[in-house]
Every structure is written in C-alpha cells, then in structure tokens.
Amino acid sequence: MGLLQGASxxxxxxxxxxxxLVPSLLHWSFKQSDPSFVPFLxxxxxxxxxxxxxxxxxxxxxxxxxxxxxxFRGQMQNDNERLAMLLLVGTIPAAVLGVFLESRIKxxxxxxxxxxxxxxxxxxLMLGFEALRRRxxxxxxxxxxxxxxxxxxxxxxxxxxxxxxAIVGACQALAFLPGISRSGxxxxxxxxxxxxxxxxxxxxxxxxxxxxxxxxxxxVPQLFAGGGPxxxxxxxxxxxxxxxxxxxxxxxxxxxxxxxxxxGWYCIAAGLVxxxxxRFSL
Amino acid sequence: xxxxxxxxxxxxxxxxxxxxxxxxxIGALQLFTSGPGxxxxxxxxxxxxxxxxxxxxxxxxxxxx
Numbered sequence: 023m024g025l026l027q028g029a030s031x032x033x034x035x036x037x038x039x040x041x042x043l044v045p046s047l048l049h050w051s052f053k054q055s056d057p058s059f060v061p062f063l064x065x066x067x068x069x070x071x072x073x074x075x076x077x078x079x080x081x082x083x084x085x086x087x088x089x090x091x092x093x094f095r096g097q098m099q100n101d102n103e104r105l106a107m108l109l110l111v112g113t114i115p116a117a118v119l120g121v122f123l124e125s126r127i128k129x130x131x132x133x134x135x136x137x138x139x140x141x142x143x144x145x146x147l148m149l150g151f152e153a154l155r156r157r158x159x160x161x162x163x164x165x166x167x168x169x170x171x172x173x174x175x176x177x178x179x180x181x182x183x184x185x186x187x188a189i190v191g192a193c194q195a196l197a198f199l200p201g202i203s204r205s206g207x208x209x210x211x212x213x214x215x216x217x218x219x220x221x222x223x224x225x226x227x228x229x230x231x232x233x234x235x236x237x238x239x240x241x242v243p244q245l246f247a248g249g250g251p252x253x254x255x256x257x258x259x260x261x262x263x264x265x266x267x268x269x270x271x272x273x274x275x276x277x278x279x280x281x282x283x284x285x286g287w288y289c290i291a292a293g294l295v296x297x298x299x300x301r302f303s304l
Numbered sequence: 305x306x307x308x309x310x311x312x313x314x315x316x317x318x319x320x321x322x323x324x325x326x327x328x329x330i331g332a333l334q335l336f337t338s339g340p341g342x343x344x345x346x347x348x349x350x351x352x353x354x355x356x357x358x359x360x361x362x363x364x365x366x367x368x369x
Contacts, residue, residue, distance in 0.1 A: 093359040096363050097363070097367075110356055117352070118353075121349045123336070
C-alpha cells in the first residue's frame with residue numbers, strides 16, 4: 023500500500039482511487055470502511071509530503087519567510103512573497119471542505135464502484151484540460167518550433183492571478199472524491215490559468231504540501247491511539263515517501279514537454295476495466 | 305484594491321472566525337460536525353481563516369505614505 027500510494031499520489035491518476043480499488047480487486051484483507059483506513063492513508067500521504075518538502079526545501083524556507091514578511095508589511099514585493107499568498111489562497115477551499123464535510127467524505131471511501139466511476143471521470147477531465155490547453159496554444163504559440171518552445175509562451179507559478187489560485191484550490195477540493203486525482207485536477211487547473219506544464223506541476227506539488235501536512239497532524243494521532251502494527255505503518259509511510267520522491271523527480275522532467283493525455287487515457291481504461299472486474303466479481 | 309471599508313470588513317470577518325473557533329473548541333457549536341464534543345479541527349481551521357482575514361485586511365488597508 024505504501025509503494026502504491028507514494029507512486030500514484032503525484033501522478034495524475036488518483037492515489038485514493040487506486041487505494042480503494044486495488045485492495046478490492048486483489049482481495050486484500052483491507053477494509054476501506056474501517057475507522058483506521060483514512061488515518062492510515064493520511065500517514066502514507068505524510069510520506070509523500072515529506073518527499074515534497076525535501077525536494078522543495080529551499081523554496082519552502084523562502085515561501086515561509088516571504089509569507090511573514092508580506093503579511094506584516096501588507097505588500098508583496100517579490101516572487102516568493104506572492105507565491106506564499108497564492109498558496110494560502112489556493113489551500114483554503116480544500117481545507118474548508120476537508121474539515122466541514124469530513125464525515126460525508128469518509129462514507130465515499132467505502133465503495134470501489136464509485137472509485138472506478140470517478141477514475142473514468144478523472145480521465146475525461148485530464149483530456150478536457152489538455153483540449154482546452156491546445157486551443158490556448160494555437161492562439162499564443164502558433165510559431166513555436168518545438169514543444170519546449172511552445173511551453174515558453176506560458177507563465178511561471180508566481181505570475182498567476184489570485185482568482186486563478188482560488189480556482190486551482192477549488193479544483194484540489196474535488197480530489198476528496200476517490201478516483202479524482204488531486205495532482206491531476208490542480209495541474210489541469212494550472213494549465214487553464216495559463217501556466218506551463220512544468221510550472222503547473224510545481225504549483226500542484228507546492229499546493230499539496232500544507233493540506234497533506236495539516237491532514238496528517240489532525241488525523242494520524244487517531245491511528246496511533248487505536249493501536250495496531252505501528253512498525254508496519256511507519257515502514258509503509260517511508261516506502262510511500264521514497265516512491266513519491268522518485269515520482270516527483272520523474273514528473274518534473276516529464277512535464278517539460280509532456281502532457282496529461284496519457285494519464286487521462288490510462289484513467290479511463292483502468293476505471294472501465296475495474297468496473298468490469300467488479301461487476302463480474304473476477 | 306485598497307479601501308478602508310474593505311480592510312475593516314476583513315478585520316471584522318477575522319474576529320467572527322475567532323469567535324467561531326472558540327465556540328467549536330469548547331463544543332458549543334456543532335454545525336457540520338460528526339457529533340457532540342470539542343471540535344478542535346474546526347477550531348484550528350477557523351483560526352487559520354482568521355489569520356488569513358487579518359492578512360487580507362492588512363493588504364487592503366490604504367497606505368498613508
């Protein structure tokens with residue numbers, strides 16, 4: 023589970039959907055309706071957040087410093103200060119929904135059918151984001167010689183508007199639905215906001231960190247309070263972190279010229295196959 | 305967009321968030337919760353929203369210089 027979670031969390035293929043579907047399909051003795059399931063998943067997410075903190079450690083120091091400087095000054099004077107405020111705005115929608123609709127969200131984790139259905143929807147969303155992006159590329163980057171040239175016409179994460187950051191944040195809240203990928207919808211939202219693919223991925227990874235860490239601080243104590251094999255839990259979180267680190271490094275390279283389409287097609291295929299397997303109880 | 309009224313409004317909103325955070329923390333407010341009791345998650349979130357409101361109020365405040 024740790025490797026599965028860590029590898030799939032940052033890819034735009036919904037780790038939560040996979041965490042619900044794979045144990046059901048492989049008949050693992052794993053109950054998604056168990057009260058410890060969500061805190062266990064959050065612990066695995068902490069491994070992912072740690073990997074992201076390691077990758078962006080220097081940036082986070084600058085962002086935190088920039089947040090306090092700009093907050094007290096009442097003005098943003100550089101990119102790090104602006105990025106800190108964009109991340110604050112982008113984090114609020116998911117945090118509000120996560121806390122206030124927590125009990126309703128947890129009931130969704132029980133059904134692999136819903137996870138498979140949302141996985142198909144996630145694939146359609148990825149393809150839709152890329153279709154809209156291609157239209158924007160035809161408008162602004164018609165003379166580009168290569169994909170990398172084409173990407174240069176789009177913006178850095180620090181340059182998007184606060185409204186766009188709020189929209190990307192709202193997209194992130196969609197990922198509470200198992201099967202909808204957090205990184206997928208936030209990267210897609212970033213593309214719609216005019217970011218380069220690589221920058222959309224970077225903004226998505228930065229945006230993920232506070233929400234995951236916050237959820238970890240609030241949820242993980244429940245896991246440890248309930249007893250259970252703590253050594254296995256921690257080992258799973260470490261594996262998740264290692265897999266997430268490798269995934270993030272791969273994706274940041276991939277999105278210099280790559281697109282969301284392959285992941286969109288994968289989600290549609292995986293969702294449909296899962297629905298068929300679940301329907302016929304294979 | 306800077307104006308005194310916007311800054312005051314955001315400041316008031318921050319105070320409202322703090323009051324709500326206290327009510328959730330002591331268990332006096334049960335709206336959107338799983339049941340009776342102290343709801344520290346809700347309280348922490350509302351405290352964060354209060355900080356965000358105060359920061360926004362500081363940004364909205366017109367500069368005198």
